[in-house]
Amino acid sequence: MTQKPKPLHSIKVEGPIPAHLARSVIExxxxxxxxxxxxxxxxxxxxxxxxxxxxxxxxxxxxALRQLEAQELLSVTTHKGAVVAPLIQGDAAETYELRILLESEAMRQSIPLLTEAEHQLAAGYIDELEAQHDYNEIGRLNRLFHMALYSKAPNQRLLRLVEDGLNEEERFLRFNLEAMGLGKLSQDDHRAMLQAVIERDIPRSLEMLEQHLNRGVEVITRYLATPAAQKRHTAR
Amino acid sequence: MTQKPKPLHSIKVEGPIPAHLARSVIExxxxxxxxxxxxxxxxxxxxxxxxxxxxxxxxxxxxALRQLEAQELLSVTTHKGAVVAPLIQGDAAETYELRILLESEAMRQSIPLLTEAEHQLAAGYIDELEAQHDYNEIGRLNRLFHMALYSKAPNQRLLRLVEDGLNEEERFLRFNLEAMGLGKLSQDDHRAMLQAVIERDIPRSLEMLEQHLNRGVEVITRYLATPAAQKRHTAR
DNA sequence: GTCGTAATATTTGGATCCAAATGACACTAG
DNA sequence: CTAGTGTCATTTGGATCCAAATATTACGAC
Known part of the structure; x- marks a missing residue:
């Protein structure tokens, strides 16, 4: 039997592709x-x-593969093929350190410009997170919550780097949350942070954010040291 | 006469290319x-x-072009071709704001770890900058000087973002320094900054860096507002 | 039975060919 | 003389074909 485990089924493609923009669609x-x-x-x-x-x-x-490779979503080794890039591993600490730097600034810029609308949006995401059990959704909602708080930062370049970091974390969470044991993340951090943001208390908001991210990196590094994680991240 | 202005002469290619790594060489x-x-x-x-x-x-x-496009060094429009991407323009302020954030952190991390060797290297670059009149070299030396100060920062991800920013500035300087009028940059900023770094006075070093970059963004925004810059950056 | 080697199969990288789209130019009409 | 249109040339995007490299598997020797 040629029973190859290809998770390509998940990729749906509706109808024939317009022929001259195949590459961009595929990408x-x-x-x-x-x-x-x-x-x-x-x-x-x-x-x-x-x-x-x-x-x-x-x-x-x-x-398309070449472009994704250049964006570091794939790692291509010659004649061996394209492999979906691995996630944060040993450099988890560095990744989160950088995130703290970038997201703190984004939050600082954004807080004064946030309106009632964004506050309620963020609160909504917290509620959804509280109720949600699907790991995929948890990662997504977590990203949306954070982005809601940063969204008004005027510096678009900064915002894009922040988004890259959140995307990376989302991928990681989706893939590892279950293995990490913690089925559902407590939303205490998020609620406290949102409260500080709503009050436009910038120092406290930043303090909360830093604590929140540091807790994250701690959980992850602890998890990465376990045999389960080792197994999961090697030999692929 | 097919007198096409192609600056491709500057690209030298020695001998035939090993055939199976053509793409990477070209890229x-x-x-x-x-x-x-x-x-x-x-x-x-x-x-x-x-x-x-x-x-x-x-x-x-x-x-190769596709990869460079994904890295934002080229902008490719379908059936029209690949064009070398434009440089900082309206978003100069944002670019430098981000650079201050990133380079400050890199410098903070790097200063305690710098040795006599890096200090002397940086001092050497300043001397070369003082003597140099070639715009190409000025851009390069400027980048090397800054990187020397940041080079010991342990966070590799941070360092890569810093390097991206410096590369972008180098391209900009090389292309615009002459048009900007300022033939040679005063090295006072650099000297003062290096002195603070050598003394491991972190707050003063960061202060100097911020001033230095702010002066940079000021010069650039002023220049970009001139008709000469307008002309240079449109219709290409 | 296991390890090493050789032959085969799979897969990627490069070359060539063809089609589609855009830009330039010339010709015509007003 | 100018504007508009139609044709042709240039250039990119996709398909097919071929070669090189690597992984796999089978066979044989120890």
């Missing part, structure tokens, strides 16, 4: 599939399989 | 040519020309 489809976790990190992507799936030749697939 | 060659200014922003890159130049088919060229 976008793959990117979102990687970011939202339908393609877990470590899965190998065969050019021919993708070509068949999209109903095109290997050519546009190749170019 | 690297083009990247460095763009970063160090041999391909000024705005130049159009024809696939066939590049293929002829490197002595290969258009195929590896296409993939």
């Amino acid at each position: 976008e489809t793959l990117r979102s599939a990687i970011l939202d976790g339908r393609l877990p990190c470590g899965t190998a992507l065969r050019q021919q399989d993708l070509a068949d799936l999209f109903g095109v030749s290997r050519m546009p697939v190749r170019e | 690297e060659t083009l990247r460095s040519a763009i970063l160090d200014g041999r391909l000024p922003c705005g130049t159009a890159l024809r696939q066939q020309d590049l293929a002829d130049l490197f002595g290969v088919s258009r195929m590896p060229v296409r993939e």
Whole structure:
């Protein structure tokens, strides 16, 4: 039996592709599939399989893979194929240190400009997080909550880096939350942070954010040291 | 006469390319040519020309261009071709604001770990800058000086973002220094900053850095408002 | 039975060919 | 003389074909 474990089923492609924008469609489809976790990190992507799936030749697939490689979503080794890039591992501490720096500034810029609308949006995400048990949704909601707080920061470049970091964390959480044991994250951090933000108390908000992220990095590094994580992150 | 203004001469290619790593060679060659200014922003890159130049088919060229596009060094519009990406423009303020954030942290992390060797290296760059009149070299030396001060920061991710910012500035300086009127930058800022760094006076070092970068953004925004800059940055 | 080697199969990378789209130019009409 | 339109040339995007490299598997020797 050629029973190959290909999680490509999750990638749906509706109808034939308009032919002359095949590459961009493929790139976008793959990117979102990687970011939202339908393609877990470590899965190998065969050019021919993708070509068949999209109903095109290997050519546009190749170019799409190259672009995703340049964006560090894939790691391609010559003649060996494209593999969905691994997530934070040893550099978890560095990653979170950088996030604290970037997100603190984003929050500082954003807080004075946030309106009632964003406050309620963020509160809504917390409620959803409280009720949610689906790991995929938890990662997504967590990202949306944070972005809601930063969204008004005027510096678009900063905001994009912040978003990159959150996307990376989302991928990581989606993939590891279950293995990490903690089924549901307590929303205490989030509630306290939102309260400080609503009161426009910038120093306290930043303090909360830093604590929150530090707690995150602590949980993750502890988890990464466990045998379960070792196994999960090697040999792929 | 087919007198086409192609600055491709500056790209040298020694001997035939090893055939199976054509793409990576082309990508690297083009990247460095763009970063160090041999391909000024705005130049159009024809696939066939590049293929002829490197002595290969258009195929590896296409993939290399795609990767550079994903890295935002090129902007490719379908059926119109690849153009070397424009530089900081309206968002100069944002760019420098972000740089202050990132480089301050890098400097804070690096200062305690710097040794005599780096101090002397940085001092050497200042001396070279003082003597140098070649705009290309000025941009390069400026980048090397800054990186010398940050180089010991343990956070590699942070350091990479810092390096991206410095590369962008270098491209900008190389292309605009002459037009900006200021033939040679005064090295007072650099000297004062280095002195503070050597004394391991972190608060003063950061203060100097912030001032230095703010002066930079001021000069640039003032320049960008001039008609000369307008002309230089439109219609290419 | 296990390890090492050789042959095969799979997969990626490059070349060539063809189609579609955009830009330039010339020709015509007003 | 100018504006508009139609044709042609240039250039990119996709498909197909071929070669090189690596992984896999089978076979044989110890």
